Amino acid sequence: xxxxxxxxxxxxxxxxxxxxxxxxxxxxxxxxxxxxxxxxxxxxxxxxxxxxxxxxxxxxxxxxxxxxxxxxxxxxxxxxxxxxxxxxxxxxxxxxxxxxxxxxxxxxxxxxxxxxxxxxxxxxxxxxxxxxxxxxxxxxxxxxxxxxxxxxxxxxxxxxxxxxxxxxxxxxxxxxxxxxxxxxxxxxxxxxxxxxxxxxxxxxxxxxxxxxxxxxxxxxxxxxxxxxxxxxxxxxxxxxxxxxxxxxxxxxxxxxxxxxxxxxxxxxxxxxxxxxxxxxxxxxxxxxxxxxxxxxxxxxxxxxxxxxxxxxxxxxxxxxxxxxxxxxxxxxxxxxxxxxxxxxxxxxxxxxxxxxxxxxxxxxxxxxxxxxxxxxxxxxxxxxxxxxxxxxxxxxxxxxxxxxxxxxxxxxxxxxxxxxxxxxxxxxxxxxxxxxxxxxxxxxxxxxxxxxxxxxxxxxxxxxxxxxxxxxxxxxxxxxx
Amino acid sequence: xxxxxxxxxxxxxxxxxxxxxxxxxxxxxxxxxxxxxxxxxxxxxxxxxxxxxxxxxxxxxxxxxxxxxxxxxxxxxxxxxxxxxxxxxxxxxxxxxxxxxxxxxxxxxxxxxxxxxxxxxxxxxxxxxxxxxxxxxxxxxxxxxxxxxxxxxxxxxxxxxxxxxxxxxxxxxxxxxxxxxxxxxxxxxxxxxxxxxxxxxxxxxxxxxxxxxxxxxxxxxxxxxxxxxxxxxxxxxxxxxxxxxxxxxxxxxxxxxxxxxxxxxxxxxxxxxxxxxxxxxxxxxxxxxxxxxxxxxxxxxxxxxxxxxxxxxxxxxxxxxxxxxxxxxxxxxxxxxxxxxxxxxxxxxxxxxxxxxxxxxxxxxxxxxxxxxxxxxxxxxxxxxxxxxxxxxxxxxxxxxxxxxxxxxxxxxxxxxxxxxxxxxxxxxxxxxxxxxxxxxxxxxxxxxxxxxxxxxx
Numbered sequence: 001x002x003x004x005x006x007x008x009x010x011x012x013x014x015x016x017x018x019x020x021x022x023x024x025x026x027x028x029x030x031x032x033x034x035x036x037x038x039x040x041x042x043x044x045x046x047x048x049x050x051x052x053x054x055x056x057x058x059x060x061x062x063x064x065x066x067x068x069x070x071x072x073x074x075x076x077x078x079x080x081x082x083x084x085x086x087x088x089x090x091x092x093x094x095x096x097x098x099x100x101x102x103x104x105x106x107x108x109x110x111x112x113x114x115x116x117x118x119x120x121x122x123x124x125x126x127x128x129x130x131x132x133x134x135x136x137x138x139x140x141x142x143x144x145x146x147x148x149x150x151x152x153x154x155x156x157x158x159x160x161x162x163x164x165x166x167x168x169x170x171x172x173x174x175x176x177x178x179x180x181x182x183x184x185x186x187x188x189x190x191x192x193x194x195x196x197x198x199x200x201x202x203x204x205x206x207x208x209x210x211x212x213x214x215x216x217x218x219x220x221x222x223x224x225x226x227x228x229x230x231x232x233x234x235x236x237x238x239x240x241x242x243x244x245x246x247x248x249x250x251x252x253x254x255x256x257x258x259x260x261x262x263x264x265x266x267x268x269x270x271x272x273x274x275x276x277x278x279x280x281x282x283x284x285x286x287x288x289x290x291x292x293x294x295x296x297x298x299x300x301x302x303x304x305x306x307x308x309x310x311x312x313x314x315x316x317x318x319x320x321x322x323x324x325x326x327x328x329x330x331x332x333x334x335x336x337x338x339x340x341x342x343x344x345x346x347x348x349x350x351x352x353x354x355x356x357x358x359x360x361x362x363x364x365x366x367x368x369x370x371x372x373x374x375x376x377x378x379x380x381x382x383x384x385x386x387x388x389x390x391x392x393x394x395x396x397x398x399x400x401x402x403x404x405x406x407x408x409x410x411x412x413x414x415x416x417x418x419x420x421x422x423x424x425x426x427x428x429x430x431x432x433x434x435x436x437x438x439x440x441x442x443x444x445x446x447x448x449x450x451x452x453x454x455x456x457x458x459x460x461x462x463x464x465x466x467x468x469x470x471x472x473x474x475x476x477x478x479x480x481x
Numbered sequence: 482x483x484x485x486x487x488x489x490x491x492x493x494x495x496x497x498x499x500x501x502x503x504x505x506x507x508x509x510x511x512x513x514x515x516x517x518x519x520x521x522x523x524x525x526x527x528x529x530x531x532x533x534x535x536x537x538x539x540x541x542x543x544x545x546x547x548x549x550x551x552x553x554x555x556x557x558x559x560x561x562x563x564x565x566x567x568x569x570x571x572x573x574x575x576x577x578x579x580x581x582x583x584x585x586x587x588x589x590x591x592x593x594x595x596x597x598x599x600x601x602x603x604x605x606x607x608x609x610x611x612x613x614x615x616x617x618x619x620x621x622x623x624x625x626x627x628x629x630x631x632x633x634x635x636x637x638x639x640x641x642x643x644x645x646x647x648x649x650x651x652x653x654x655x656x657x658x659x660x661x662x663x664x665x666x667x668x669x670x671x672x673x674x675x676x677x678x679x680x681x682x683x684x685x686x687x688x689x690x691x692x693x694x695x696x697x698x699x700x701x702x703x704x705x706x707x708x709x710x711x712x713x714x715x716x717x718x719x720x721x722x723x724x725x726x727x728x729x730x731x732x733x734x735x736x737x738x739x740x741x742x743x744x745x746x747x748x749x750x751x752x753x754x755x756x757x758x759x760x761x762x763x764x765x766x767x768x769x770x771x772x773x774x775x776x777x778x779x780x781x782x783x784x785x786x787x788x789x790x791x792x793x794x795x796x797x798x799x800x801x802x803x804x805x806x807x808x809x810x811x812x813x814x815x816x817x818x819x820x821x822x823x824x825x826x827x828x829x830x831x832x833x834x835x836x837x838x839x840x841x842x843x844x845x846x847x848x849x850x851x852x853x854x855x856x857x858x859x860x861x862x863x864x865x866x867x868x869x870x871x872x873x874x875x876x877x878x879x880x881x882x883x884x885x886x887x888x889x890x891x892x893x894x895x896x897x898x899x900x901x902x903x904x905x906x907x908x909x910x911x912x913x914x915x916x917x918x919x920x921x922x923x924x925x926x927x928x929x930x931x932x933x934x935x936x937x938x939x
Contacts, residue, residue, distance in 0.1 A: 014562075055579035061570050062555035062830050063563065066538075075526075079534040083557045093536070099613075100533050132577040155752055191752055191873060198752060200873045239878075241901065241937035242721040272526065274638055274673050276680060354532065389868040391880075395638075395673055395683035398897055400867030400880030420876035422869045422899045424937070472718075474869070474878045474899025474937040 004129050007043035007166040008065065008085050010178075015085035017041060019112050022170035025069070026109040028094035030172060033104015034071040034078070036332070037097070038171035040309060041067050041085075042351040046163035047128060051139035053157075054147075059132065068351035069094045072333065073101035079354050109172035117306040117313065121208040122299055123182050127162035130211055135160050138211070142188045142219035149227050152234070154198075155191040158219070160184070161206075169311035171332075177307040182208055183458060185302075185447060188222050192230035199236070199419075201229030202404070205445030207302045207460075217445065229386065229405050236419035239406070239475025245381035246423060246471040247374055247409060251442035252387050254461030258362045258450065259390040260399045260427035261292060265319050265327075266345070266357040266452075267334035269394050276397040276428060280325050286431035288323040289367055296344060296360035302446030303361035303460030307344070310355050314344025320431075331357045349455035359450060361460035367437025371465040374436045376412040382421060382473050383407040383414050397427035400474075422474035430468055438465030485604060488648050489660040492517060495541070495559070496652035503545055503568050504654055508575070510546035510586055511654045515539070516829050518647035519609075523616040525624055526639035533613050544831040545571045549580035553831025586655040586789065587811045587821060593792035595659070598785035602778045605692040608644050608664035616642040619668055619699045626703030627672040631711045638671035638683060640703070651827065657790030665689065665781075666696050670706035676714050684710030689921050691779045709863070712884075716896035718938040719885065725859035726900055726934045727852060727886065730917055732862040733926035737771070737842050739870050739877070739904055741924055744798055744806075746813025746824075746835040748872060755875035755905060756804065764804040765908035768845070768929075771799035773808055773824070775838035782838040782923030788827030793838065796822045802909070810835040842926040844918040849928045852913045854889040860936060861886050862900065875904040881936075898938040907931050 009017040022039055029037035043065040050058045066083040067090055078100025082093040127135070142158040162184045170176040187204030203225035205217055248256060269275035277285065286292070296314035298304050308314050310332050318326050330338065331346030334357055347358035375383065383406060390401035403421040407414045443462035450459040483491075492515040503511035519537035523530065541564070544553040552574035556567045624640035643666070650660040667689035674682050686706035688697035728736060748754035756764065765771075775784045775793035784793050789811055797805045809817065810825030813835050826836035853861060866880035878901035884891040902910075915928035 053581075055581060056577065057551070057579070057581055058832070059552045059574035059578050060554065060830060060832065061574060063566065064540075064555075064557045066557065074529075076530045077532045077534075079532065079536075081536045081538075083538055083559075096535055100530070132574070136577060157751075193752075198873050200753070200871070239901075241899075241935050243939060272638065273636055274681060274683065352536070352538070354534070391866045391868070393683065393866065395681035396676070396896075397680075398866070398880070398882075400869070400899065402867055402869035402878065419874070420869065420871065420878045420901060422867060422878040422880065422901070422937075424867075424880045424897055424899050426897065472897065472899065472937055472939070474880070474901055476878070476901045476935040 003126055005045040005164060009041045009168055010166065017168060019176060022112050022176060023109065025090055025094050026170065026172050028091050029069055029071050029098050030107040030109055032098040032101040033107060034073050034098060034101040036072040036172050037109065038070050038169060038310060039067060040351050041168040042165065044163060044165040045128060046161065048159065048161045049135050049139060051143055051158040054143060056136050056139065064350065066351040067093060069097040070354055071097040071100050076100050077354055081351050110174035112170045112174050112176040115175055115177040115311065117177055117179060120297055120299055120304045120306050121182055123210040125210050126164055126182050127184050127211055128164055134211060138214055138219050142223045145220040145223035146188060146190050146227055149224065150231065152192045152194050152231065153190050153227055154193045158188040160186050167309065169309065171311050175311035177311045179306045181305065183302065184209055184213060186222065188226050190226045190230050192234055194234050197234055199230050199233035201226040201233065204447045207300045207446035208304055209300045232405065232417045233419060236417040238477045239418040239421040240473055240477045241475045243470050243472050245378045246468045247378060247381060247383045248466040249385045250438060250440045250464050251444040251462065253384060253466060254363060254444055254463040255387045255390055255448060256401055257292060257364045257463055258359060258459065258461050259392040260397065260430055262359050262362045263392050263394050264397055264427055265329055267328035267330045267338060268357050270328050271334050271337045274395055276395065277325060283325055284323050285325045285428055286320050286323045287434040289434055289437045290320055290323050290431055291365045292320040293318050293365065294329055294359050294362045298361050298443065298460065301361050301443060301460040302448065302458045303359065305360060308346045309348045310346035312342045312344040312346060314360060317343050329357045329359065331355055347457050349457060353455050358452065358457055359459050361462065363462035366439050366441030366464035369436045369438050371438040371440050374438055374465050374467045375409060375414060377436065377467065378409045379411060381409040382418065383409050384423065392427065399427055400424045420475065424472045424474055430471060433469045434466060435469045436467035440464050485648065485662045488517060489650060489662060492648060492650035493652060493658060493660055496650045499541060499543060499564060500652045500654055503543060503571065506568050507572055508545040508547060512544045513652050514542040514827055514829065515650045518645060520643060520645035521611065521613060521616055522641065522643040523613060523620055524639050524641045525617060525620045526637055528621065530617055531639060540829055541567060542829050542831040543567050543571050545575050546584060547572065547575040549582060549584050550575045550578040551581060551584050552578055555830040583812055583815045586653060587791060589656055592655065592657045592790045593786045597792050599776055601776065601783040601785055603663035603691050603783055605664045607693040608666050609646050611644045611666065616644065623668055623670040623699035623703040626700040627670050627707040630704045630707035633674045633711050633714065634672045634707050635675065636673040638673055640670040642668045651790060653790060659786055659790060661784065664691055666693050668696065668699055668702050670703045672707050672710045674710050674714060682710055682713040684713060695779065713894045716882065716894040718897050719895055719936060720939055721937050723933050723935050725856055725930055725932055727856060727859055727861045727928060727930045729861065729863045730919065730926055730928050732865055733929050734922060734924055735865055736907060737840065737926045738924045740908065741837045741840050743872050744808055746807050746809035746817060749807050750813055750816035754872055759804050762804060763802050764905065765799055765802040766911045767802040768911055768914050769799055769802050769908060770843040771840065772797050773837050773840045777839050780839045780920055784838055787823045788825040788833055791821060791823040791825065794823050808835050808837055837924065840924045844916045844927040845914040847913065847915050849915040849917045852915050852928060852930055853886055853891065855913065856886045856889060856930060859886040860895065861891055877902060877904045877907060898936050900934045900936050902934040
């Protein structure tokens with residue numbers, strides 16, 4: 001590989017870190033009697049390009065690197081980081097983190113050795129190594145396609161973001177692992193105007209992929225999606241308010257699963273007994289149609305990882321099986337509490353943050369219904385096609401989602417587009433009301449970023465067409481008007 | 482410990498050196514931001530320490546122009562090779578960009594200098610001196626107070642205490658040299674209570690200040706957090722209806738924040754705001770006055786100069802309901818054929834855009850309780866959820882929780898409902914403003930009432 005950007009701590013780097021140096025730093029970290037310590041080396045490079053008003057208006061690149069040292073004693077964590085890989089500075093960080101265990105006896109870590117990791121990122125040439133002109137051309141194509149298609153389009157902007165994150169983890173359990181995580185994200189946004197009414201539309205995608213992503217999903221295709229969404233919204237009417245049936249489109253709607261169910265199944269909330277799923281393992285928590293998994297192994301998906309940020313190896317975790325709660329998503333700390341094996345969900349935003357249980361690609365698996373039958377079964381309801389985002393109160397499962405594209409369903413047919421639709425409900429209650437599932441499972445194109453306690457990580461979602469019997473739709477139109 | 486002045490001097494030297502090297506390497510314009518910061522953050526839960534985190538960091542951001550072509554780079558690698566890549570990458574990217582006729586630094590004659598800057602009292606040495614033990618003690622005290630306040634508080638998401646100090650320096654080839662520093666201390670307490678049907682209710686309260694002495698007592702924060710948590714017990718939906726909505730100051734601030742995004746020059750020239758072409762027209766009821774004031778002493782959003790080096794000034798945004806000004810940086814002002822309002826903000830990675838500083842909806846003389854007492858039937862909103870706002874159209878619909886108001890009094894708690902109305906209408910329907918403004922946040926509003934909104938529930 002002739003990658004232009006390489007971590008200083010890589011084997012050929014200026015501050016190469018091997019098992020010997022890792023062991024020495026772990027000794028310092030455990031010098032005050034900690035139970036556990038880990039080192040998280042990170043080097044990340046990101047680039048972004050903004051195409052606006054028919055020119056490549058700005059280009060940015062950022063390099064961020066450092067070492068985070070964590071020491072645990074019981075439930076307490078000491079954390080420190082540095083942005084310099086010279087031995088003295090790293091030792092100082094290890095020493096600072098070690099203080100959480102002050103007064104204890106030094107402990108010797110198990111000698112670290114490198115772990116084999118899978119290869120889940122089908123990237124032949126990392127985007128950062130591709131000439132900038134190629135990315136400019138992609139953005140230009142999206143811009144041209146959006147403008148050419150429709151005179152009502154008054155503005156177009158397109159953006160492309162690329163990054164590579166190289167990590168090295170070593171912990172006192174003896175694990176050492178390296179990973180190099182590429183990521184791209186493309187987006188196009190348009191504004192259409194008619195008779196003083198303005199509406200926006202957008203489309204985007206990406207993943208742990210190279211520029212070959214655009215062979216399947218061309219910039220022109222995304223431009224067309226964005227334009228169509230804006231035009232549809234020009235005709236949108238006020239959304240109804242009140243309880244009714246809701247049908248969720250495949251793919252993107254998985255974000256509802258992520259919020260309404262996923263967060264409550266992160267093991268830290270259950271260890272602390274602050275999740276509404278606390279102490280419910282083995283119990284029915286959803287309709288028997290529902291099987292929910294979190295799968296880090298999808299090739300090239302935005303949420304996929306070869307190794308988590310604690311050096312553990314994630315695969316496919318079954319969370320809910322035929323409606324029954326089977327497991328939580330664990331990091332090292334919670335796995336010890338639950339006396340189960342860690343399943344690779346320990347993730348962190350960067351070396352500046354400590355890890356916690358996080359999702360990767362969270363999915364509700366497909367069912368047997370034909371999607372058209374699902375819609376036909378609804379007399380009056382809402383068809384949710386594209387989501388802008390959502391939020392959940394983990395302590396009780398209450399959630400809110402906003403739609404960027406939604407339609408009325410009347411007498412079994414999708415009819416008028418709706419503006420300003422929100423869906424509000426409760427995670428476990430909504431999951432019990434899942435009455436039909438399509439056979440059209442899809443993984444959403446890679447655009448989602450999950451925030452928790454101030455830390456952002458890229459995630460994936462997926463689902464089939466889903467019918468939920470009765471949800472609260474937050475619109476402005478009262479029934480009967 | 483090195484003093485703030487010494488630290489600022491180091492950052493300025495580094496900034497000048499990188500700026501000069503970028504110009505030598507071929508940049509026609511070079512602007513360098515240097516940031517440094519350190520923090521201590523602790524968290525306790527169930528009476529025990531859970532996290533002690535301590536670190537410092539430094540970073541460089543470079544923005545260059547080659548002709549009218551713009552690029553920016555950022556690095557936390559301050560080594561010689563790190564600085565060299567920062568400069569080389571910036572110039573390479575600038576050559577990839579295309580000429581933007583509106584790009585360019587402000588006129589040199591508009592730049593401010595040290596003698597003009599007000600001392601905004603944003604730095605307190607006492608904050609930097611807070612030890613890990615003291616921070617843990619404050620957090621433990623806050624959590625303890627929540628448990629002591631009400632026996633129904635039996636669990637906790639924890640309590641956190643953070644202290645931070647940050648410095649930044651800006652050096653531009655246009656001739657601006659300036660540095661800025663500030664401190665910040667905060668405490669948050671997050672108790673949890675069990676509700677009926679296996680649901681849990683989580684609530685929180687927090688205090689934050691530039692000066693340690695201005696931080697609320699830990700016990701008071703913990704007690705208020707507990708009060709808010711148990712008040713939600715027994716929450717239920719309401720039937721779908723139209724009704725008056727009173728937003729408490731936290732919820733009101735969130736509404737004001739949406740409005741803030743729509744008065745920024747960048748949103749306006751991109752036509753991504755419902756306030757395009759609205760200067761001089763009514764955008765709120767005549768009870769509403771909104772100012773953006775970067776010159777308030779000790780306030781969270783205060784700045785003596787903006788991200789391009791222009792002198793900060795107080796801008797009237799809305800006067801008696803009429804939109805007076807957008808908030809603009811140099812670029813968005815040029816796009817709108819107006820003058821910068823000194824509202825530029827420079828991100829650490831080098832990008833410049835307009836931002837609000839301390840955006841404040843002016844308080845009236847009525848108390849919050851008077852506003853509630855004056856509402857026969859309505860919803861008192863204390864929390865909102867979700868992202869249901871479209872800036873292009875102003876359409877607003879979000880999840881809400883709070884209390885039913887009956888006969889002028891708070892009645893049972895409410896959750897799992899949404900409230901909807903276009904933001905333009907929300908502000909125009911404000912028919913009461915209270916006097917309970919506080920200065921914890923850069924965007925701040927007192928409690929206000931909207932005469933009618935649609936609530937979607939059961």
